[in-house]
Amino acid sequence: MHRQATPPSSARAYRGAPLPPRRARRGVLLAAASLLFVPRLVAAQHPLASLPFDDPAYEVLDGLLRTGCTPARVSAYRPYLVRDVRAALAAADSNGSCARGLVDALHRRFDPDTLDLFGDGEGAFGGGAAITVAATQLSNGEFRPLWHGIRPKAEGDPPVVAEARARVSWGSRKVYAVAEGMAYTNRRNDPSNRQRALRNTSGAVDFGESYFNIQVARPLTLSFGRSNEAWLDEGRESLVLSAWGPMLDRIALGGRWKRVEARALYGTLSDVDLTPAQDSIAAPAHFYRYVVAHALTMRATRALELTLGETAILARGTRTLDLAYANPLMAYVVTQNDTARSGPDDNLQLFGAMRAHSGGSAIQAELLVDDVQIDANDRKTVQDQLAWSIRGSQSLPLIIPTAAVAEYRHVNSYTYLRNRYATAYENYDQPLGSELGPDADFWRLGGELWPSALVKLSGGAGMWRQGAQRLEQRPGRNSNGHAGEPFPSVTPDRPFVQRALLADAAISYLARPLTITVRAEGAHAQHPANLDVATTSYVRIQIIGTYAYRIP
Numbered sequence: 001m002h003r004q005a006t007p008p009s010s011a012r013a014y015r016g017a018p019l020p021p022r023r024a025r026r027g028v029l030l031a032a033a034s035l036l037f038v039p040r041l042v043a044a045q046h047p048l049a050s051l052p053f054d055d056p057a058y059e060v061l062d063g064l065l066r067t068g069c070t071p072a073r074v075s076a077y078r079p080y081l082v083r084d085v086r087a088a089l090a091a092a093d094s095n096g097s098c099a100r101g102l103v104d105a106l107h108r109r110f111d112p113d114t115l116d117l118f119g120d121g122e123g124a125f126g127g128g129a130a131i132t133v134a135a136t137q138l139s140n141g142e143f144r145p146l147w148h149g150i151r152p153k154a155e156g157d158p159p160v161v162a163e164a165r166a167r168v169s170w171g172s173r174k175v176y177a178v179a180e181g182m183a184y185t186n187r188r189n190d191p192s193n194r195q196r197a198l199r200n201t202s203g204a205v206d207f208g209e210s211y212f213n214i215q216v217a218r219p220l221t222l223s224f225g226r227s228n229e230a231w232l233d234e235g236r237e238s239l240v241l242s243a244w245g246p247m248l249d250r251i252a253l254g255g256r257w258k259r260v261e262a263r264a265l266y267g268t269l270s271d272v273d274l275t276p277a278q279d280s281i282a283a284p285a286h287f288y289r290y291v292v293a294h295a296l297t298m299r300a301t302r303a304l305e306l307t308l309g310e311t312a313i314l315a316r317g318t319r320t321l322d323l324a325y326a327n328p329l330m331a332y333v334v335t336q337n338d339t340a341r342s343g344p345d346d347n348l349q350l351f352g353a354m355r356a357h358s359g360g361s362a363i364q365a366e367l368l369v370d371d372v373q374i375d376a377n378d379r380k381t382v383q384d385q386l387a388w389s390i391r392g393s394q395s396l397p398l399i400i401p402t403a404a405v406a407e408y409r410h411v412n413s414y415t416y417l418r419n420r421y422a423t424a425y426e427n428y429d430q431p432l433g434s435e436l437g438p439d440a441d442f443w444r445l446g447g448e449l450w451p452s453a454l455v456k457l458s459g460g461a462g463m464w465r466q467g468a469q470r471l472e473q474r475p476g477r478n479s480n481g482h483a484g485e486p487f488p489s490v491t492p493d494r495p496f497v498q499r500a501l502l503a504d505a506a507i508s509y510l511a512r513p514l515t516i517t518v519r520a521e522g523a524h525a526q527h528p529a530n531l532d533v534a535t536t537s538y539v540r541i542q543i544i545g546t547y548a549y550r551i552p
Helices: 021-039 059-067 082-093 098-112
Strands: 124-139 158-173 175-184 206-207 208-215 219-229 247-254 260-268 272-274 285-301 304-315 348-357 361-371 385-395 402-411 440-452 455-466 500-509 514-526 536-549
Touching: 059 082, 059 098, 059 402, 059 440, 059 455, 059 500, 082 098, 098 440, 124 304
Parallel strands: none
Antiparallel strands: 124 158, 124 536, 158 175, 175 206, 175 208, 208 219, 219 247, 247 260, 260 285, 272 285, 285 304, 304 348, 348 361, 361 385, 385 402, 402 440, 440 455, 455 500, 500 514, 514 536
């Protein structure tokens, strides 16, 4: 692929040699004109900029992976940094299994600009804006997001909703900072929104991505501020740490070496008030909550990746920074058992993952251990709290890049739950873990085609089962006394297991600045909402368009 060299007429060529007055004025005018009219110059992407989770580059990179391009694996941890996307694309250039159209499209998006605004250490200001409009048509009811189960149409996505973002940024050689404001026309059924309604309207305003990314040393990057986090899996989904709910206010440290990648974070969660009426306790109590996590990923070869890590939910009666949990080099499972700690207020999870590639085949498996019983007597009364997933993809030898995908996800009945809601694995009543929530499983067979570099056709079908437990239910639940119960579970108020056939089809145009997706989904559900009601079919059709100017 052709790479443009820095032209000798760039600003660097004049450094150290003063221009004659008339030529100086002309140079200033030309520079000002270029800033106004040359998009590549003003659209410079800082290497330390984080890709927002709605950026279409994630789908293109995942498409490269599924169609057999192993070097397109950027990281086990999202959000990706622009510099890491560039490194993956450089590795993909020399790999014959990588679809050239997709790689070239990403190069055009992410290659450094001819004029490097950040290479000399001097700061540069920037700005950007985006607007997203989504139109949704629902038939009979709503089934997204899955963790809430099937609900009436009035609780689903509004017919038309818009979201606007505006940001300012500043970057130098080792620092990138951004502050973003957001406005929503409707808060209903939006799990990412944490704000109260604006006056008497249905909308809200909030801060979006607002952070500092700092390159501490060549392999280490520190991030402070508000951003989404999703570890393992793909997109927003993860059994471990997903991005279905509001952004986290957190401090995170990441390190990348040739064979090793590590990440640690300490973030705040929504406060929780426990009351006698809602939580069956003797007296009201207020808890400040935090999430801590650290993980280590090792790449034995380019084709094999292994990850091991921990997360924990901390609930405290006062705002306290727990330095033992903030230390990424200490194991939480040991810290939790310190005799000076209260114990029950720390909800610890362990997780592991494996990802392997061979030619056009790939497989990824994850296991989350929320609680497991080792003692034989405990196993007779206490149910294990586990979650696991497995996904396989196979590129197909067609004229255009094509892949088939099969996946299965399973979350035990009491995984993510605790008898005290303060330590449930949630944030603003939205999951920190899987989209399924507790007490559910899901399998899907699907595929995707890439008729052109930025056009994706996808579809599939599967089965979704959901039991009686819900992440947001209060009083909280625990697994004590539930050993041997069938999966999924039932309760007196939800006496049936919901089973639903799901089907989906979508076409997406994944360019910048304009991205458009048209998606149709259907669910044919038996015992919807776990009740003794007639089998019902649900349809949702959605058109989503985003115009993004200089984001990131």
